[in-house]
Amino acid sequence: LFVDQPLAIGASLRIEGNQAHYLVNVMRLAEGAPVKLFDDISGEYLARVTARGKRDITLTLESLLRTREAVPDFWLCAAPIKKARFDFLAEKACELGVARFVPVLTDRAVVDKVKDDRLRGTMIEAAEQCERTALPVIAPLTRLDALLKSWPEGRHLFFADERLHEDRGVSFSQALTRHSGPAAVLIGPEGGFTDAENAAIRSHPAAVPVSLGPRILRAETAAIAATAVWMASLGD
Ligand code: SAM
8 A cells, every 4th residue: 555655664654535445444454454555765564453443544564574666767758648548558557667657748639638646546556556666757748849858868768650660660679679778668649640740759869769560559558568568678
């Protein structure tokens, strides 16, 4: 369970709201029951239920189970798509281990707003489910031109381009054998990037255009596939 405050051995936490409802009414935890908590700062702790009300529960931290993990240095930059599909994309990105998630506003965006709270909630649930001890950083929605302008030096920008395959472009897994180090993948919206965007991305010094295969993948499939390929090659 994620707790949005710094944790320490010996501390007692009184939990209310949805989390208390989950622990008291869904999990039906009795006094003495163990609960794993993480704070995205120091790590994951073993706690026990030391008091239980109808709408609140008190947990006392016994020991540190794991220090906060070192997250592989991979960013996923993806244009927002329709709500349920973007939630799915964010959930899988978290499970697969991305360090940073950057929603990118592009010319063909059908969705031009992102609810940060909703995205964070989805990522927290995914982190709890897959036992991450560090949450991905969620960047604010950023225009593509601003993203390119402020791109950090030394970070490869793998540009997932579905048109590349026709030109016998390099596959993402091949590209990774040549470009190690901090990386990000950039995925377009349902309608893809415009020609002008495509040219702007390609002319960026950090850009490495890559193919994810001969089929045109849905944006969320492309994001998940690219993240899985990177994690399988370089993540740990
Ligand atoms: N331009 C497209 C169209 O409407 O025919 C499709 C865009 S695709 C649904 C969304 C994004 O997924 C693309 O912008 C690209 O970043 C990525 N993508 C999909 N298939 C890909 C592939 N085979 N190789 C590389 N990237 C791919």
